[in-house]
Amino acid sequence: MITIVPVETKKQRAAFIDFPHDLYANDPNYVPELFLGQEDLLNPNKHPFYKHSSAQPFLAYKDGELVGRVAAIYNTNHNAFNKVNEGQFGFFDCINDQEVADKLLQTAEEWVKAKGANNIVGPINLTTNDTCGLLVEGFERPPMAMMPYNFPYYLDLISHAGFAKKVDLRAYLVNKAGANQRSVLLLDKLEARLERSGIKLRQINLKDFKSEAEKIKKVYNKAWDKNLGFVPMTDEEFYYVAKDLKMIVDPKYCIVAEKDNEVIGFALGIPNINEILINIKRGRLLPTGIFKLLFGKKNIRSIRVLMLGVLDNYRKLGIEACLYGRIIKNAMPSGILEAECSWMLDHNYLMNHAIEQINADLYKRYRLYEKAI
Template structure:
């Protein structure tokens, strides 16, 4: 007999976070999330998301064994920005069993209806500014930093439960061997041309990190405001993310475009720390995980380019090509072998074409689902 139990204690939360470790214990592509980061993300008062929105966590049991989990997420800021009544589900994991999935979605949807939602979509953890999407293609490789992973059977289970495609998210892989050098070769000429217009490309200044973060947030909230599912990040949310990223940030992969001391674009690449996390059992840094993280960073050969944005009035001037070109050039110098550009909306033809032009290969697809509730 299966039953759904709300997460009400620290012990329940630990079980919620640890369930995927058991589910994927024999899956070589699974990368455990850091326990402390997940704990903070799912605890009101520790993550700034809860300053404006609510989350309810549920576990599915069969007897005394956990067989699934789900988070129901009511994002007040998203609904205010989009003028909709959406609910979200996330942190979704399950055994290959339709009854379990149906029960989890029913419980999450019921809670969201009580909050006023008439649609549920996901998976999203906690918003589209965080990890989101269901992996539907590309199961043969582990995910890169801050990208999700799930078993292939999830897709059929969700579709059997009545969820339908909302959109697909693309992940492209670029290797140093196959990359088209055109953007690198043209970079100097493009930058010279941009300078004549007063536009400069430079690395982020870590000595003025707080000031830089304020400027980058303005560009982020401006450049992505028309994207599906986008919701502006609050100051506290952006600072929270920036604080975490600063620990692994390399200025050679975080570049900004500036005109008259005003930021008009930026690109952010981060080392693929999943190459280390995959070796850290159950995402615990203690007692030995922290040493794997600290000493393994120098051996990382992968990069994830997770954001590239230029404010609307400055697009199609070559800024994007310069940012990409500089990251590629710096990556080669530092021994990076592969880079993933993710995620991209399937209908973002401009940026997808730009990646394909430098021989980026579409190698993973993720899907967002929706359903009326």
């Protein structure tokens, strides 16, 4: 017998967060999310998302045993900005049992339909600014920081539940040995050409973080406005994310492009802390996880470029290539061996071409699914 239970208590929320640790216990590529971070993300009293939208997590039990989870999400700001009326599902994890998956996803569908949605999209773990997409190619190695991971059988569970592909998201890998050195060698010339147009590149100033974040927020909310599922962050949401990122940001990998003292583009790379988190049992920082996190950062050998955007009027000037080139140039003497650039929409030809020009390999693919309800 399968029972679906809404998460309403702190104990149930902990069970919801911990379920993947048991499901993936024997998978060497699984990286546990930090418990505290997930708890904040799912707590309506802590995360700014819930000031404008809503979500309801559910647990699935089969014969009394916990066998799956999902969250139904209704993002009011997303619907208003994109002029749609859809819900999302996220945090989907399940044993390889189609009946369990069907009941979980049907529950999410019914919940968002009751809110007025006529379509459901996912997996999206709250918003597209959080982890989203189902891994469909590239199961051979662990995910990079803030990227999802799942078993291959999830593809069948979701497609057999009536969902169809909406769009694929790409992740590219650049390694030190195979990177196009020419792009780095030409960087000075490319930047000199930009400077003749009054465009300069510089590292972010962490000592003036609040002001820098405000400048970047304006670009972020404009440069991504045509991306699938994008919705501008509220001020509270942006600073919530920025505060967390500040703890791991290295200025060498956060580059802004300016013209007339106005930020017109930026790229953000972060150390791949998953190299550490993969060894933190069940995502708990206490009693020993905190030390692994603090002392392990110096040994990280990969980074993830998770944001790169340029305002419309300044695209096709080569700014994107310069931003990538500057990060790669800064990474080379720092012991970094590889960088992931993710994620890009399948049809974002301009950005995909810029990345492929530096000999990046398309090594992982993620998928968003949808279903009319």
